[in-house]
Every structure is written in C-alpha cells, then in structure tokens.
Amino acid sequence: MLKHVILAASLALATVAPLPAGAQQAETETMIVVPMERLPVYGSVVSAWYKQPVYDTNEKKLGSIADMLFSADGSINAVMLNVGGFLGLGVKHIAIPVSAITITQKNNKTWLTLNTTKDLLKKAVAYKFDKATGLWDPI
Numbered sequence: 001m002l003k004h005v006i007l008a009a010s011l012a013l014a015t016v017a018p019l020p021a022g023a024q025q026a027e028t029e030t031m032i033v034v035p036m037e038r039l040p041v042y043g044s045v046v047s048a049w050y051k052q053p054v055y056d057t058n059e060k061k062l063g064s065i066a067d068m069l070f071s072a073d074g075s076i077n078a079v080m081l082n083v084g085g086f087l088g089l090g091v092k093h094i095a096i097p098v099s100a101i102t103i104t105q106k107n108n109k110t111w112l113t114l115n116t117t118k119d120l121l122k123k124a125v126a127y128k129f130d131k132a133t134g135l136w137d138p139i
Contacts, residue, residue: 044103046076054081054101054112062114062121066093067129067136080136081114083121093136094124 046068053064063083071077076098085091096114104113127136 049079049101049112052112054114055104056117057113057115060118062116062118063094065112068098069095069136080127081121083118092122092124093127093129094121095127095136 049065050068051064051066054062056062063081065079066082067080068076069078069080078095079098079101080093081096082091083094100114100116102113102115104111126139128139129135130137
C-alpha cells in the first residue's frame with residue numbers, strides 16, 4: 001500500500017513540476033490544414049529557378065541553381081549555385097542571397113541574372129551537402 005501511495009505522489013509531483021530549462025512542453029492541439037480555394041498572388045514558381053542557369057550582366061553563364069534554402073516561415077532566403085567545373089567535375093557550390101538574383105527579359109526570352117563576376121565566385125566560400133544532416137556545410 002505504501003508503494004502505491006509513493007508512486008501516486010511521484011506521478012502527481014511530476015505533472016506539476018516545472019520543466020527543465022530549455023525543455024518544451026508538447027503541444028496538445030492539432031492544427032487542421034484546409035486546402036486553398038484559390039492560389040495566392042506570387043511572383044515566381046520554384047521550377048522557374050531550380051536547375052536554371054544564372055548569367056552575369058554581360059550574359060555570360062556563371063553557373064546554375066542547385067538548391068534553394070527555405071527559412072522557417074517558408075520564404076526562400078538563399079540559393080546554392082553550382083559554379084565552375086566541366087561535365088560535373090570540379091563544381092563548387094556557393095550560397096547566394098536570393099535577393100541578389102534578378103529576372104531579366106529581353107527579346108521575348110527570360111533568364112536569371114546575378115551582378116557579379118566569375119573571379120568573385122571563385123573566391124567565395126564553398127559548401128558541401130551533408131546527406132546525414134540534410135544541411136549544407138562550409139568546406
């Protein structure tokens with residue numbers, strides 16, 4: 001009987017005891033997602049950027065977009081650009097702020113433009129994708 005009283009008291013104490021610093025209590029509410037009736041106004045789709053070539057202001061190819069980095073709120077804040085290399089060998093992955101890339105239109109054609117030089121891109125920090133963590137790490 002005493003064991004049952006001690007067990008009950010321990011369980012009761014555990015439910016009212018404060019959480020350790022840094023610990024988070026589990027959410028008890030479940031949010032139901034309702035599909036949209038119509039699409040929101042947007043500027044561009046991911047497929048218009050992903051794997052697309054990026055050119056400098058003189059229309060010389062700098063590289064192509066390898067990945068897009070989303071922030072916690074769902075906005076895209078950076079892109080990983082493949083630069084250099086030949087036939088997939090020696091490719092360097094660098095991070096570019098998405099705000100630095102513009103959509104250029106000329107003669108009924110559209111392409112992505114970055115106001116930089118190949119020399120600056122060669123000097124940029126390179127990244128490697130870590131499949132275990134799912135993150136890009138500096139080399």
